[in-house]
Amino acid sequence: MKTTQLRFYIKYLIIGFIIGGLVCFFIGRSTIDTKTDIKYIKGETVRDWFPILTPFKVTKPSDPIYKYKENTEIVDTAAIIEDWITKRDYKQTLFDNNNGKLDIDFSVQYNKPFNFGYSFTPIQKQTTIYKVKTWQPFVSASYNTLNYVSVGGGFFYHNLGFELRYVTDFNKKGVDFGLKYKF
Structure with missing residues (x-):
């Protein structure tokens, strides 16, 4: 029974790697825009x-x-x-x-x-x-005067950014979602 479960997990693990590789391949190809200046x-x-x-x-x-x-x-x-x-x-x-x-x-x-x-x-x-990255990841950390600490990350797609942060004051915990725009 254990070998059947192991084969089952290995099969899905290989399929997951293939799908993940294809997704990463196509995202990687779309991460660079080019601008031509003559x-x-x-x-x-x-x-x-x-x-x-x-x-x-x-x-x-x-x-x-x-x-x-x-x-x-x-x-x-x-x-x-x-x-x-x-x-x-x-x-x-x-x-x-x-x-x-x-x-x-x-x-x-x-x-x-x-x-x-x-x-x-x-x-x-x-x-x-000019080659410009379309997808630009970032990480963030912050502390504020209400004794909240947050750690998070996200990505920019062209000039629009999406961010997800984990926020805590070590008693209460939560998640913060944010949108950003680069000028």
Whole structure:
């Protein structure tokens, strides 16, 4: 008869451990919340100049079209020379996105580019993941001026706390239940 009772207790003890393990497993998985914070941080700007560019291929058209014509036979040579000696400065943002910002600036005079420079400001994406415990246990002990002593404990679920305390003045005994809220 004793072996039957022992098997009975062992069987329920094993079932209790399995159920307790599963409950603890699922509570443990739900104890951590994550918060994601994404920031875009500007890096240090890089500025530099390219050397003067030299063409790798020069082509002259066989039948040129002159831009400055007053009639079909007369070409204004002074206007062509004026256009040739005019210095043109260009500045443009090529892209400004999540990767950064690229600005270029260059000059053209005498049909040749010069002063070709750039400035690049990279942007880095910084992702911070905060893990916050959902269930936070605590213990408590207190003594008050009415000679009551209490010992207890509880847990916080997010910001809401539940507490159970054993209260005694060594003559009377009782249980205290409380709710708490974290700000």
